[in-house]
Amino acid sequence: xxxxxxxxxxxxxxxxxxxxxxxxxxxxxxxxxxxxxxxxxxxxxxxxxxxxxxxxxxxxxxxxxxxxxxxxxxxxxxxxxxxxxxxxxxxxxxxxxxxxxxxxxx
Amino acid sequence: xxxxxxxxxxxxxxxxxxxxxxxxxxxxxxxxxxxxxxxxxxxxxxxxxxxxxxxxxxxxxxxxxxxxxxxxxxxxxxxxxxxxxxxxxxxxxxxxxxxxxxxxxxxxxxxxxxxxxxxxxxxxxxxxxxxxxxxxxxxxxxxxxxxxxxxxxxx
Numbered sequence: 015x016x017x018x019x020x021x022x023x024x025x026x027x028x029x030x031x032x033x034x035x036x037x038x039x040x041x042x043x044x045x046x047x048x049x050x051x052x053x054x055x056x057x058x059x060x061x062x063x064x065x066x067x068x069x070x071x072x073x074x075x076x077x078x079x080x081x082x083x084x085x086x087x088x089x090x091x092x093x094x095x096x097x098x099x100x101x102x103x104x105x106x107x108x109x110x111x112x113x114x115x116x117x118x119x120x
Numbered sequence: 121x122x123x124x125x126x127x128x129x130x131x132x133x134x135x136x137x138x139x140x141x142x143x144x145x146x147x148x149x150x151x152x153x154x155x156x157x158x159x160x161x162x163x164x165x166x167x168x169x170x171x172x173x174x175x176x177x178x179x180x181x182x183x184x185x186x187x188x189x190x191x192x193x194x195x196x197x198x199x200x201x202x203x204x205x206x207x208x209x210x211x212x213x214x215x216x217x218x219x220x221x222x223x224x225x226x227x228x229x230x231x232x233x234x235x236x237x238x239x240x241x242x243x244x245x246x247x248x249x250x251x252x253x254x255x256x257x258x259x260x261x262x263x264x265x266x267x268x269x270x271x272x273x274x275x
Contacts, residue, residue: 078222
């Protein structure tokens with residue numbers, strides 16, 4: 015779908031609260047704007063964002079057109095075990111994107 | 121018809137035409153959310169439960185130059201344990217075309233009830249953040265802000 019930037023610490027102490035940041039490039043077309051021909055530009059937004067930690071959902075968002083273009087989210091989680099943090103975005107056109115980050119917990 | 125010949129400036133007909141023009145400008149704007157539609161969206165979210173002030177801190181700049189990207193941070197006072205945690209944080213606005221902004225779903229694994237994002241604002245208005253805790257109580261915080269260049273004006 016697009017370019018995504020994710021920021022997860024590579025290593026963390028067990029039990030520490032870590033901050034995760036995720037940004038994806040997407041126009042988040044609201045469906046309220048008109049083009050040069052005066053016709054409404056069809057809505058195309060990311061509707062849902064889900065973050066999982068070793069398969070378990072830790073954070074998700076329902077998005078509306080009021081979320082700015084190139085949606086950015088920062089949130090926290092407890093570093094419980096080493097593994098994979100996965101990020102999924104789903105948009106109006108049925109496109110989905112998956113990004114992952116490895117974390118080592120010691 | 122020259123303006124110099126008519127010191128009063130405008131005939132009754134011109135005034136009426138100008139008035140009609142101004143009116144059509146107003147109705148040509150897309151439907152916009154109102155404090156009432158925001159109240160309805162909040163009702164749909166809380167389902168009749170009481171929304172109390174407190175516990176929630178909504179951080180948003182009071183004066184915004186560009187409504188296309190406004191940083192927003194919400195934190196909720198909560199121990200974030202499996203017994204007592206924040207389930208959902210919902211953001212609502214008064215004057216965008218739609219009253220909903222975003223709903224954040226958290227779990228006890230978050231450690232802290234704290235989220236940041238960037239939003240669009242079509243006008244100066246009040247923003248409300250409502251947190252639903254695991255005991256199904258609702259807490260809120262409101263912020264009023266001024267937008268000098270709103271989103272949705274570039275087209």
